[in-house]
Amino acid sequence: MSKEEKPLCKWDKEEIKDNLKELKKLVSAPRFVCRKCARAARKEAVLCKPEPLDEKKGEK
Ligand SMILES: [Zn+2]
Numbered sequence: 001m002s003k004e005e006k007p008l009c010k011w012d013k014e015e016i017k018d019n020l021k022e023l024k025k026l027v028s029a030p031r032f033v034c035r036k037c038a039r040a041a042r043k044e045a046v047l048c049k050p051e052p053l054d055e056k057k058g059e060k
Contacts, residue, residue, distance in 0.1 A: 009037040009048045 006015075008026060016023060030040035031054070034047040044050035 006046075007034075007048045008039050008041055008046045009034055 008023070011019070011023075026041050026043060026046055027039075029042055031042055031052065032044040032047055032050040033040045033053050034049050035051045036049040037047075039047060040053070041047050041050075044052075
C-alpha cells in the first residue's frame with residue numbers, strides 16, 4: 001500500500017508510524033515546501049500547498 005497519493009499534510013500519527021520508511025524518502029532532499037503546513041518534501045504531489053524551495057533564484 002502506497003501513501004503517495006495522500007499529502008503528507010494529511011497523514012495522521014498512525015500513518016506516519018506505518019509508513020516511516022517511505023516518509024523519510026519523501027522528505028529527504030526536499031525541493032518543495034508546503035505554504036500551509038510548513039512541511040517539506042521531495043515531491044510536490046505530497047504537499048497540499050506546494051511551493052518550490054528554490055524560488056528565490058533570481059531574487060536578491
Ligand atoms: Zn500542507
